[in-house]
Amino acid sequence: GAGVSQSPRYKVAKRGQDVALRCDPISGHVSLFWYQQALGQGPEFLTYFQNEAQLDKSGLPSDRFFAERPEGSVSTLKIQRTQQEDSAVYLCASSSSGTSDSDTQYFGPGTRLTVL
Amino acid sequence: GQNIDQPTEMTATEGAIVQINCTYQTSGFNGLFWYQQHAGEAPTFLSYNVLDGLEEKGRFSSFLSRSKGYSYLLLKELQMKDSASYLCAVRDLGQTGANNLFFGTGTRLTVIP
Numbered sequence: 001g002a003g004v005s006q007s008p009r010y011k012v013a014k015r016g017q018d019v020a021l022r023c024d025p026i027s028g029h030v031s032l033f034w035y036q037q038a039l040g041q042g043p044e045f046l047t048y049f050q051n052e053a054q055l056d057k058s059g060l061p062s063d064r065f066f067a068e069r070p071e072g073s074v075s076t077l078k079i080q081r082t083q084q085e086d087s088a089v090y091l092c093a094s095s096s097s098g099t100s101d102s103d104t105q106y107f108g109p110g111t112r113l114t115v116l
Numbered sequence: 117g118q119n120i121d122q123p124t125e126m127t128a129t130e131g132a133i134v135q136i137n138c139t140y141q142t143s144g145f146n147g148l149f150w151y152q153q154h155a156g157e158a159p160t161f162l163s164y165n166v167l168d169g170l171e172e173k174g175r176f177s178s179f180l181s182r183s184k185g186y187s188y189l190l191l192k193e194l195q196m197k198d199s200a201s202y203l204c205a206v207r208d209l210g211q212t213g214a215n216n217l218f219f220g221t222g223t224r225l226t227v228i229p
Contacts, residue, residue: 004158031215042120042203042219043159056216091158095215103215104149107158 002026004108006092012114013082021077021111025094032075033105034067035091043091049075082115089113118142120220122204127226128194136189136223138204147207149217150178150189154200162202163189191225199227 005024013019025032031050035043036059045059051072060067064083069075079086089112093105119141128134140148147166151159165171165180165187177190189202201222207215 033216035219040221042205042222043217045216045218048216104161104164105215105217106161107151109158 004092004094004106006090006108006111008111009109010112010114012116014116015084016081018078018080019082019113021079021090021113023075023077023092023094023108025073025075025092026096026106027073028096029094029106030072030097031095031103031105032069033093033095034075034077035093036061037089037091037110039088046077046090079113082113084115087113087115118206118208118218120204120206120218122202122220122223124221125224125226127228128191130194130196130227130229132194133190133192134194134225136191136202136204136225138187138189138220140185140187140204140206140220142185142206142208142218144209145182145206146209146215148178148180148187149205149207150176150187151203151205152200153203153222159203194227196227196229199225201225 034046037043047067048056049069064080066078089110091110092108095103095105122138150162153159163178170179175192180187203222204220205217
């Protein structure tokens with residue numbers, strides 16, 4: 001039953017490696033969000049999808065970050081040539097429509113990325 | 117942009133009441149959310165306010181004053197399991213119209229016996 005799931009839960013990468021983080025939203029949820037959460041901080045918005053369309057990517061910190069949701073369900077966040085400052089927890093959230101005033105975002109457990 | 121402030125840490129006693137405050141400045145306000153986050157876990161939804169006033173849900177209540185840019189989360193009859201971070205998040209329609217959430221840094225609450 002499912003809530004939002006993410007994989008892997010933990011990822012260790014060497015500086016310069018590429019990584020791919022997966023998000024499975026709640027079935028039928030139209031909207032999907034990616035956030036980055038540094039230690040001791042609140043989540044920071046990265047990007048937003050409505051179905052397969054990426055409507056907002058203003059939070060992506062650099063062009064090394066790329067997200068896709070080709071079939072409007074599963075999403076992948078890819079980070080190329082990882083740097084140490086990319087170390088954080090990457091959270092995915094989904095909501096049923098994204099346009100209703102009361103729409104609530106439900107979060108996955110996150111992927112903790114450590115770049116050595 | 118958005119500016120959301122909440123205390124970094126609070127400590128309270130089991131069985132007591134605690135109030136966690138949040139102030140915000142945002143241009144396209146469209147609602148305020150409170151989430152609870154235990155260490156290493158996903159944020160879980162607690163409450164939502166879009167109109168002024170108090171919303172009560174069991175041991176948890178949340179208050180909003182839009183004119184003051186102010187909200188609080190009230191936790192009653194504290195239990196040890198309430199030890200967690202509490203995140204205040206403002207929804208801002210912004211320029212794209214998307215319902216993006218902007219979070220404060222979170223308040224880490226420690227409940228002591």
